[in-house]
Amino acid sequence: MKKLTLPATVPVKELAERLSVSGPELIKYLMGNGVMASLNQSVDFDTAALAADHFGFEAESEEAVAEAAPASTRRRHPLLDQSRADPKSLVARPPVVTVLGHVDHGKTSLLDAIRETAVASGEAGGITQKIGAYQVEKSGRKITFIDTPGHEAFTAMRARGADVTDIAVLVVAADDGVMPQTEEAIQHVRSAEVPIIVALNKIDKDGANPDRILQQLADRGLVSSDYGGDVTVVRTSAKTGEGVTDLLDMILLTADAEVEPKADPKVGAVGTVIESHRDPGRGPVATVLVQNGTLRVGDYIVAGQVYGRIRALLDERGERMQQAAPSTPAVVTGLSGVAEAGDVFQVMANERSARSLAEERGFAAKQQQAQPVRRITLADLASQVAEGSVKSLNVIVKAEANGSLEALRGQIEKIEDPNVKVVIVASGVGPVGEADVNLAAVTDSIVIGFNVRPDDRAKAAADTQGVDVRYYDVIYQIADDIAKAIKGLYEPTFVDVFQGRAEVRQVFTVDGRPAIAGSHVIDGRIPRNSICTVLRDGKQIARSRVAVLKRFKDDVREVARGYDCGITLEDFGDFAVGDVLEAYTVEQQNL
Known part of the structure; x- marks a missing residue:
């Protein structure tokens, strides 16, 4: 029987998805057992376990699994998690490899050389289409390569729940060295918690200096086995084919020693x-x-x-x-x-x-x-810290220059707390980009920019994924905010965001109830439930929330510029003709 890990409570819709049945099928079963629940309602673990057993699964609680399993931050989609599968049903499968690196370091050429050297069918040159993934064969064993456009796509897929990579191959040119894209690729692969093999490419070129590159990698935490570290470095030349076979051998060796990829071929795919x-x-x-x-x-x-x-x-x-x-x-x-x-x-x-x-x-x-996107902010983290539910605070740091970046990292690394650890997931020079936002979404990080701003794609990605991107121009303010969040003391700043303005044209009273301001919207819009300030002769005389907003006799959500409406405030009714009502919404300031 297939194993299934479930939380203490689970929505019916999600449970149906995990059981590979339709929502109506699951609801029918639950009703037959006296449980009345809609798709959007949740059932407890015991009920979900009975349903799982009915549909051919053995359910286990997440709490029990978490206690038994080693700690890991690697995310897996529930359907892809084989950690609780019956070991007897699992057999070895080919390792899945993603190749990453700087755009000019020969990644594509190396992939082509691998294809020509070891196409799975033995028919070199027989490939008629590029499908983004392919298999090669070495020593009678297959290896699957995923050909993504780069580390941004690699992390974007992970942000959507995909977890396809067993091993990452980092391509670095021996005549060029570690570049900004190389550093970003290292950070993204580390966040995926998969083994890294370095392909030191272009060793046949004039000016190649492998020792210098190995030192650069060591400075970034990738210490070669030649230097006593645990990172395998294979010297390759996509042009001559040198080292390609060795690279394939090391992929298979790493798969056997560190990954041991397995799957159950007898279940539904x-x-x-x-x-x-x-x-x-x-x-x-x-x-x-x-x-x-x-x-x-x-x-x-x-x-x-x-x-x-x-x-x-x-x-x-x-x-x-x-x-x-x-x-x-x-x-x-x-x-x-x-x-x-x-x-x-x-x-x-x-x-x-x-x-x-x-x-x-x-x-x-x-x-x-x-619905509005749920954004995780420092204020939210502060409250979670206070509750004891957060043990680490992940940050991604971007600055306008190396000097500023080093100073900023130094300030953050000085922050110490016995219960919460500050982890710099990634850092770099330049504006906040879409890749930074995707990485933050995957690692639950806050993005901090010092004297930099995001590009349009990064803004859109942050809004879509609910990533908090914060900008500063004074370093100590960054350290102060993070320290407050760790101690659970951070208090968010709220600001009024102007929405619209209306002029009172007539005042009505109805059966002694609060007065109604018959108004004409002269700028923007007046939303229901917004906060209104009442201005008379340019001076504020009241501030209250909109209780009722009507167009003729109908309640409406908002009234746009150029239209008449009736406005009733919660705690104020002493209107006068000529009063100006300014509507605001109160929003948390994240910048």
Whole structure:
């Protein structure tokens, strides 16, 4: 029986997803056992465990698992977590490798050299399409490579719940050295908690200085085994092919010694969408990586908000397959729409279950979009520290120059507390970028910028993912805010955000109730539940919340510029014609 780890309480919708059944199916079972719960309601662990047993799972509590398992910050999607699977059902699978590094250090050339050296089928040059993932063979064993555009995409996928990489290969040019993108890649791989192998590339070029590069890597915490450290460094040349075979050998050795990748090929497939697009002739097409189970032609799957029946499975050469085993990349057709990269897919029992789960996710996504993004701030962390639920405070630091960055790191590293540790997850010179925000989302970090600002993509990503990005121009203020948060003393600053202005044109009283200000909106908008200041002859005479906002006889949420309305305040009714009402919303200041 398959094992399933569940929290103390779990929403019915999430439980159905983990059990690979539709919401209505689960609700029907619960009703048959006297439990009346809707999709958005939660059930306790005992109830969820009974449902799990009915649908073929053995449930375990997260608390018991956490006590038995070693501490780790690595995030895994519940469907991808094999830590509690029956060991007897697990067999070895090929390791999955992601290659990262600076854009000019030969990453693409090295990947091409690997393809030409060890294509899984032995047909070098037989690849007819690039699907973002492929397999090679070395010593009779397969290795799967994920060809992502860079470390930003690597972390963006992790931010969506994907966890595909077993080993990361960091490519560094022997004639160039560690560059800013190299440092960022190191930080992103460390956050994923996977083994790192360094490919010291371009060793055949004039000016190559491997010893200098090894020292640069050591300065950043990657100490080569040549220097007594634990990081494997393989010297390669994508141009001549030197070291490529050695690199593949080290990947297999690292997989055996540190990763031991395993999966259960007999269960329904679960995996991750690597990329997806709409083909004019075939419709929606997705490249997927099977991570557990076996995916077969004819299976019904759900990936994010799309579903479908697998019409065809293709390998990287465009050849048809009947099935894809664990760690196998495949192109699939038959989906109802274009899935998003990073979506976790799962095989469902039938089309009804697949369609129902996809529709539930679509409905949930629309509801989430209608709600404000929950932003984690220093104030929130302070309250969690006070409750004892936070043991570390993660920060990502960006500054305008190396000197400022070192000074800022020094100030933060001086902060000490017996109960909470400050962890600098990443740091760098330059503006706050989208990669910084994605990394913060994955690691639950606060982004701190000193004399820098974000680009537009970073702003959008921060708003979407609810990442707190804070900006300072005085270093001691940063240290002071962090110290207060650690001690649970940080108090947020709230500011009035102007929304609109209205002029009182007529005053009404109704059956002795508070007066109604018949007003005309002359600027912006007047939202219901906003705070209004009442100005008379330019002086504030009152401040109160809007209790009632009407257009004619109808209650409305807001009234825009150019329209008339009736306004009633909670604690003020002494209006006069000519009064000006200014509406504000109170928001927490994060900058």
